[in-house]
Amino acid sequence: MDFCTKPLCYELLAEVGEGSYGKVYKAREVGEKQRLLAVKKFNIRGDSSENGIPAFMIREVALLRKMKYFNHPNIVELLEASAVPVGRSLDLTLVLEYIDQDLSTYLSKVPASGLSRDCIKDVMQQLLRGLDFLHTNMVLHRDLKPENVLISSRGEVKIADFGLARIYTFNIALTPGVVTLWYRAPEVLLNSVYMSTVDMWSAGCIFAELFLLSSLLCVCVCFSVTGLPSKEDWPKESPIPYSVNWGPKSSCTKLLHNLSPDENDLLAVSRSVCVCVCVCVLS
Template sequence: MEMNVWNTPLRYQLLAEVGKGSYGSVYKARELGGNQRLLAVKKFNIHGDTSKTGIPNFVIREVALLRRMEHFNHPNIVRLLDACAEPAGRSLDLTLVLEYIDQDLSTYLSKAPPSGLSRDCIKDLMSQLLRGLDFLHTNLVLHRDLKPENVLVSSGGAVKIADFGLARIHSFNIALTPGVVTLWYRAPEVLLSSVYMSSVDMWSAGCIFAELFLLRPLFQGYTEVQQLQKIFEVIGFPSEEDWPSDSPIPYSAWAPAIICFNLLDNLQPDEKELLSQCLTFRPSCRISAAKALAHPLFSNH
């Protein structure tokens, strides 16, 4: 049961385990032969009789989307180099081989000096992230789990969006899952169980943009209600007209006594404007990745 991206399977040696999840592990590996480049190997062990239950949707989505995007070889999307699935008794071993990037954005920020990142560095990281998002959205792909742990940063400063386990191809009749995007980067419409579109990724990008300045997450709620509260403390409470009409949570259920805190008062006008356009409550008014790239902030970059 092979699904190799290449005609010849990629041969490699595992060097070290670098991450572990509920379905398997991620390893640092080295290619055997060739130029002996470093690789990231994701190994999934899918228990149960997959002939009856099938391969989990998140695995199928990740492989399918990475294979779809591989043709374009976009510099800001992590590359899938090989994929294969092999029966292991009644379970299934699935292996994805990806290009290796030495750290994610969370690790990168943890190494930043106390004075923070330079403005040029922030602009460079953000413009690369937006170029990756613009490519995804142009191809109707919603990432749906954009966070620092899923944004890779190479030692040379190259940014690559990774982990497409929650990504979806957007269509008009898509059944959208409410429990997407890690809580701290989750858009208000997702928190309010409303319909959403590619603008959910732009909200997450706005949260990451703020984090590049703060060196910590902007909204750190521990429940969905608390997360909304923290959002409203920064962007203000929305008008009833902007409240999503399809949300099961009525506008009248909120009687907030919210004081707005300006947590990013040291931002320059262009930076503040772009951040506010990413963190706009109403999804249809939120800036797109393409328009964000044309923002004056990046005009001299």
């Protein structure tokens, strides 16, 4: 089936993903370039369409359009966006550059011996360059995880999926229920004020995962590994009271014994040396 939305024409090749609002397709551009594309098709039906496009979709399109002007190599590029009314429904289509796989899929193919340090360094450098660009432009991604980090067969790393992203302004009220649990910073779980540090925490979780090849993070064990913060450092606005029972005051400084001192320092700076064998949520 061919679609032409002037000036971009493409042919859908295969469905590669499905969510609550729509589907993602692999497509090929029709014409001279013949480049591969990722096409996200959202269908907003019934009463939802009468209320317009959901806010998270508008934010994703707006932020991707903003990023497009800078053409940063580590941010996925939006090539086209269109919204077409179909009866009582509304079809929203995003056409993006196609990347072979996400980081989660990439890691699932890594041999038991693990990734080389040079490879880990390259992935993290690209990821942090992309995050630095977003934060410099006051954008919080808020859902950084391997499934939202794309990596091509050529090793190009691109941050994707801006459905939960927000432009940060001073003293803005930000939603607490963001970031997938295993990559969620303590200040989010504690309903505390947060800033770009939530993305840095997630990046640190990904950094650890590049070594471990699995995600094993939870806040309770975070404190048992990094040590419990002092009562003075506990967020005063958090509805969860401070308690010495949350974890030991001393930290485990050598969680990953195969890391060099510099690598352990980097992991500590990103505040995510917290690797565990269970998942729990503070309530």
